[in-house]
Amino acid sequence: MIESHRGHSLWFAFILHRLSGIGLALFLPVHFYMLSLALTDPGQLDGFLAFTDLLLVKWAEFGLVFLLAVHMFGGMRLMALEFLPWSPRQKTYAAMVVALAFFVSTGFFLQAI
Amino acid sequence: MLTLRLYFAQRLTAIIMAPLTLGHLVVMIYAVQDGLSVAEILARTRGSVTWFLFYGSFVLAVAVHAAIGLRVIISEWLGVRGVMLSFFSWAVLVLLLFLGGRAVWMVTLAGGLQ
């Protein structure tokens, strides 16, 4: 069965927000755990942080920052939609969210390498 | 399964987190410029009440926010309802509070005030 009722940009914006939320929720416990290693076993954390110098890992970090940025801007878009007077430019805003997230995460990436 | 109160909590925490996340991102971009090290992180945060409050409120907010967010997703996508759903939501909340709280404590005030 064809299921093309989903094929529009605002639905993709929804799914992106949801997937980024899941991604962050999965990453966060790991992140917290790593940080608490800071005191219990600083060596291990430093080893980990060195590991993050690898390019591949840089890319993964880029992804994470992108997730965080896209989720945050997306969340702000949603709250603007809900709390501010209606704007007919919903698709533009959704596109702006992705663009901004790229901008921020690329900035991060370029700084990091 | 979002009710008004859960909805309110999720939006409120989102509003709290937005500036914190922005701040965190700025710090991160600044911090990663010449690589990360434990010493660097700790030098910035150790003994700082400001950072404790900053990351502490973030952890509080994110625990509530993500617990509610995941609750919605597992009920919608995995069909979990009722007691199981509440149990799961509380579990996420507690887990994030514990892990997050511990991390914040350790990188900021664990060694005492400066």
Add this chain to the structure above:
Amino acid sequence: MVDTETFLDVSIWRDQGGDGHFETYQVPRLANQTILDVVSWVQQHIDPTLSYRFACRVGMCGSCAMMVNGEPRWTCRTHVKKVVVEDCLEIAPLRNLPVIKDLVVDMDPFFDKWVAANAVFEPSRTRDDPMAPITPDDPMRIVADGAIECINCAVCYAACDVVAANPEYLGPAALNRSWSLVNDSRDAGQAQRLHAVSAGGGCHNCHSQQSCAKFCPNELNPTLSISGLKRATLKSLLRWDR
């Protein structure tokens, strides 16, 4: 008739309780032909047992909605040339509602939720009172009007993934009507209405997917209405008047 040589390959969902599957039919293509015309051609010329529903045939009753090439549409006012892909059509019953037979769905759950959302006018006056004087430029009237022209076709209901995922969710149409009533200064049931749209399946479950607004054949915007409800309920929560 433009060209008697052209045929459409039409896959139609056949379902008699559990044995659902697509069957394909060849239907001659005509110049002025809607999806509803295609379906009734099959019923009249190929398989007399094919079941579907329609009434007004001009987009007023909302009885004829189906999934056409995966998208929910009113079929009586959907021209074939608007949706056809390489002479192929796939026609299925409206999503998110139980199938009675073939293309006919049971709309009762949709209307039960309409009532559950308190999307029913609650009078504050009687027939013996004068009518409320409300000017056309009254801001509330303008908002109420923006959501009022719904034909309860359930196209939005079929488009929404939250409806699919959460059986309790009241859905865009019922909530849209509730919002219209929230802005109806003649209505006496506001507190109960805000309560009804805040419960388990209420407006807060909407994730602003906006498929409802995209597919509403009358160009209504349930997303806008639902965010109005979110604001109104939030306000009443913060006022502690609940």
Add this chain to the structure above:
Amino acid sequence: MHSSIEQHDTDILILGGGGAGLFAALHAQKAAPDAKVTIAVKGLIGKCGCTRMVQGGYNVALAPGDSVERHFMDTIIGGKWLPDQDMAWRLCSTAVKRIHELENEIGCFFDRNPDGSLHQKAFAGQTFDRTAHKGDLTGIEIISRLMEQVLALPVERLQEHRAIGLIPSRDGSALAGVLFIDMRTGKFRLVRAKAVLMATGGGPTMYRYHTPSGDKSMDGLAMAMRRGLALRDMEMVQFHPTGLLAGAGTKMTGTVLEEGLRGAGGYLINGERRRFMFDYDADGERATRDIVSRAIYEEMRQQRTSPHGGVYISMAHLGPDLVADKFKGMVKRCADSGFDLAGGLVEVVPTAHYLMGGIVVDTDTRTSLPGLYVAGEDAGGAHGSNRLGGNGVANSTVYGGIAGDVMGGDIQCGACLHVVDRDVLDAEIALATAPLGRPPGNLTSLRNQLLDVMWNDVGVMRDADGLQRGLLRIDEIDVELAVTGVAPDNLAFNLSWHDWLNLRNLICMSRVIASAALSRENSRGAHFREDFQETGAMEDSYFTVAKASEQTLSVTRAPVQFTIVKPGDTLLGVDEAETLEAVVR
């Protein structure tokens, strides 16, 4: 067979979920709060029938300067002195209360004037701007609000239940119940009730071009006819001059393009690309519905037609943007169907719109069969030979409400359930199952034949030869239908079976319309005899009464009783102006 009939009892049974049926349900439940009210509909509640399709609006005398008397006089004069005056009076006077009920209690949100009072617009044939409306989708507002109210009540719903026969009590003294087909399963269901309202909405869908919704096939009138009830004014079929013409292959053909297009200055153009309305009437395109319909019909007979055999409506000279703005809904509807109303030419044709005739009732909706009540388009009398635009939905809501009140009262003072007449029940089942044993045939072709006969011989213009020819053809089609079957293996939601039943009722009522038309040897309102073009003396006005007994159909004439006003007189005071223009001056 009988073992498969599900049985069911209720107090008040309502057939039809249009304006009349829904209003009756609300009022009946209020008048008799402890009663069980059941509403049975051929489609879904509130989503079938024509009340939803009302665009223009609702006539009611509200505005300062207007009066019930004036509305009444317009109704009588519009109906060419044929209306039952008591019914017309009750229609006009109760409409005032009903519109308040619709707005204040049901929740309809009608359009307003800048001062906050109800906006009322002009509609053809009326001396005052009295048509209340909600944009140009008045019917959707009225029926959606009514539907919500009914759904919120504990009224029992039998949806997709098609009434097929009225079953009298064993002694024949009253109506005992109604036989249905539960369309979803294909099974029979007998519902007994103390009071039954018929509100199935007439609807002349036996013409090649017609506006009413697809579920209407005059079932109610045909059922009543079989029980020997009298039908009046059956020759009075109103044609709307501008139905969309998009070819035979689409159901869009016949649907209404709104009256306002001509009112706003639209041109009607024939196949030779020439405006022709001034050849027929000094008012040109703005002449009344019947005149415009006849003019278009004449152009069609003279073969000066568009590709699909109609004429064109053209709005472009008014400026496409202006048209697109002013007639947004219509332009969008045409665009959805592939036509450019704002800038191009759209083919139109007269289309059968409304049946003025119907079952003889009194002003309390009672019929000659105790226990049976009739309201809405099924009931005859209120409109005479012509219905004013805006009086249709007023009629169905006014009399639907009255029926609910009256039935609620009647069941509380003595009406009871009756033992059904098994012979009639058996006969009705036999009638409905008749096609199931026979070899299937081409119903679509039979239907098209009927539609063509009615259009050509019993349509916009009539004469004795044509009507007689039509009657013969109707009989032939009837005979052919009788030998045409429907495959019996799968009766659940079997549209072919229902098509067969629709067709049978349409044939039966076509015969009545043609016979009544043959019997009226003058021209009044919607009925135009080319061989009797005069109206006849108003003082001697009569209406036709059709009745079936055994195998014969009789049409008689009955004099109109001028109980309130006589031809030539008026209820308006001497100093009251006759027309709106005069009032303004």
